Amino acid sequence: GLDDRLKAAWTLERTGAALTLGAEACRRYEAEKAARGLLDFDDLITKAAALLAEQPTFVQFKLDQGIDHILVDEAQDTSPEQWKVVEGLASDFFSGEGARAGVTRTIFVVGDEKQSIFSFQGADPRAFGAMRSTFERKVGAEGFRRVELPHSFRSAPGVLEAVDAIFKSAVAHAGLTLDGVGPVHAAIRADAPALVEIWPTTVPEPHPEPDNWRRPLDEVPSDDPVSRLAARIAGFIQAGIANGLAIPSRNGRPMRAGDVLVLVRRRGRVFEAVIRALKELKDPRVQVAGADRLVVPEHIAALDLMALGDALLSPHDDLSLASVLKSPLFGFTDDDLMALCPQRKGTLASVLATSDDARHRAAAARLAGWKGEAEGLRPFDFYGRVLGRDGGRRAMLARLGPEAADVLDEFMALARTYEGAEPASLAGFLAFLRRGGAETKRDMESGRDEVRVMTAHGAKGLEAPLVILADTVDMPRPRIAGGLLTLPGEGVPVLAPRKAEDPEVLATARATAAARELEEYRRLFYVALTRAEDALVICGAETRAPARDKPHARPEGCWYDLARAALEPDADEGEPLGFEGKVLRWRKGPGLKVAEAGA
Structure with a gap:
């Protein structure tokens, strides 16, 4: 009806604008990579597939002389683009042109579609089935063997x-x-x-109502x-x-x-x-x-330590100093800050130092001592003294719980890593943490x-x-990546931010995407159980x-x-x-x- 056609027109207009922006972003990204002579992981796959697709080439000839057997492991996690590389490598295996006397050329593919759980990396179990059919057709019934392995060596x-x-x-x-x-x-x-x-x-x-409102x-x-x-x-x-x-x-x-x-x-x-x-x-x-997996700069313990660094580097950064005072390093409360901050004259640090309260002056003296050390010590040594000698670690674990120990350990490990890669400064270390990449992965094997x-x-x-x-x-x-849906059979991305604004064809595509996500949800359950x-x-x-x-x-x-x-x-x-x-x-x-x- 007219409503559906209007939705389709709005969708087309939105998608055109989104693709224009996307194309320009891609152009700039490609230009930056070219200027630096860099390739990303997707480039390696697409360029390798393109190189192998151009026939006849010198690369194909040299490969054909040196490859007799291809093994693909975890094939259910192989994306369609990666399968193109495998197809290119095996293109002459079955044509007869590259056959050498006394050599039997083989492709050995191991995979379990029940364990395909990496769709966000492009993996599709249907591609696994399609490639199986493709190779079966190329080899013929006599040369193709499908081996099922129902036995489990792991589970009772x-x-x-x-x-x-x-x-x-x-x-x-x-x-x-x-x-x-x-x-x-x-x-x-x-x-x-x-x-x-x-x-x-x-x-x-x-x-029981009312709950404790405090x-x-x-x-x-x-x-x-x-x-x-x-x-x-x-x-x-x-x-x-x-x-x-x-x-x-x-x-x-x-x-x-x-x-x-x-x-x-x-x-x-x-x-x-x-x-x-x-x-x-x-x-x-x-x-x-x-x-x-631990993203260190996002944990409250690391945020408190980073706020301490900010407060010492920038005496006028009252917000960071207030955050540090409320942290376990000082233990101030909201009431303490309300007695200090509103209608203050000068910085929060100066108000602390001139206060009549002995606790406030002690905090100012402690901050002054840390400021001197922060200027002369490497980040690892400075934070080591804050957490060890001055009882910061003990205070943080007492309030945040024992799981904060992992964060503090990784924080110190990152300080050591930073010092091995860049000139050691507190400002540089804080910038290093905020740039990203401060994610820690443990070897659970x-x-x-x-x-x-x-x-x-x-x-x-x-x-x-x-x-x-x-x-x-x-x-x-x-979960629709970037709000983009792919039309069935077309491969064209369409911007579809809200379900209520979908024309009929997009509603079908959205339902298909949701069904595939549920299928992967059940495959993940299978992986977990086994x-x-x-x-x-x-x-x-x-x-x-x-x-x-x-x-x-x-x-x-x-x-x-x-x-x-x-x-x-x-x-x-x-x-x-x-x-x-x-x-x-x-x-x-x-x-x-x-x-x-x-x-």
Whole structure:
């Protein structure tokens, strides 16, 4: 109708303007790269594919003389552009022109479309299936072999049966496999016992009104669902280690902290709460590796230290000084600042120094001492004295909790890194932190005896005897990169900022994109489940109260519901380890036992 045509016209106008801006941004980016003689990662792929597509070329001839076998690993994560490189390398394999006497040329491709979870990098499991068909057609039926590997060398039979049961329904396995059927696994460890538990979700507790109006608006109450879930997980891990649960994949020895992998869908409240709860146990047997990825300058502890640097470098920066005074380094309150700041004459630093209050003058003296050191010391040495000799680290951990220790350690490591690359100055170090790139990634494969807490994306390729899926309630929000949708079959990006403004063709494209995102959401669930060797725990926190006509507030189709609907019919209620309540324990296969003495 007319409404649809008007929406289409507005969309065309918006898209034309967006593409004009985008083209100019791309032109400038390409010009900057050319001026510096640089290539980015995408350039390497596209230029390699273009070079191999030009035939006949000297490059093709030389490659043809030297390549007999091509191996593509993790093929489900290969993007269509990367497949063009593989096609170019193999272009003469099957033509007969490049054949050499006595040489059989092969392509060996390893991949599992069920584990394709990197669409944001361009990966598409459909491209994996299309390339399989392409090579099958080129080679012919006699030369092509498709080998299925249903056996798992990692997981116990009980875990694999649970995975198969979860993905048996049509809803759960939609988009999981290219042929549209659920997975079927076989375990190499045929007699190994396993434990599969589903815990009840934690839900908001009713609070009497009115609440304490003096509490900060952003304070997280200790009894909120996320904090209670984190406490359950910490208690379960501590009890498992204390009771000496036997780990079948480790020859029946007692459970250790390093046997546990806690997975979340994304870094957020659950992620931070679990790390905090584990550290607050203060149990030497339950060490935790900390965040797998940490953006140091965004944490409040690092922001406080950076504000200290700003205040010392710029005596007129009253805002930074006020931030430092409220930090754990000084412990001033809002009331303290209100007594100092309004209607002050001069800078906040001068008001502190001339105050009649002994505490204010002590703070001014401390700042003056730090200012002298900041001017003469390297950043690492200066902050080392602030945190060590002057008790800054102790004060920060007392207020911010033990998880701040990771941030302070990485902050000091970044100071050392900065000094090795640039002339050491406090102003330069602060600029270095704010430029970005101050993100720390830990190697979670190292064999330290620590509980690992990480995202399911980060855990791909890893494994652990006991896997706890902690973030199973949230669903992905529709994510359209840059507000651009691609029209089906056209490959043309169209600016579509709001669903209400979509013409019919864009509504269809948006629905297709949302469906593909849900498919990847379920593939990520498959990856998370299959990290477990012996034991699997599925739990979650509902942060919103349910509506009156609904029993819970979970979104339909979330990981928790997929697992519970599949496993509940064959599960019994049992007593959990480490916390009060009841859990569902799947009956397939024997559960884990307490390790024998001396194991």
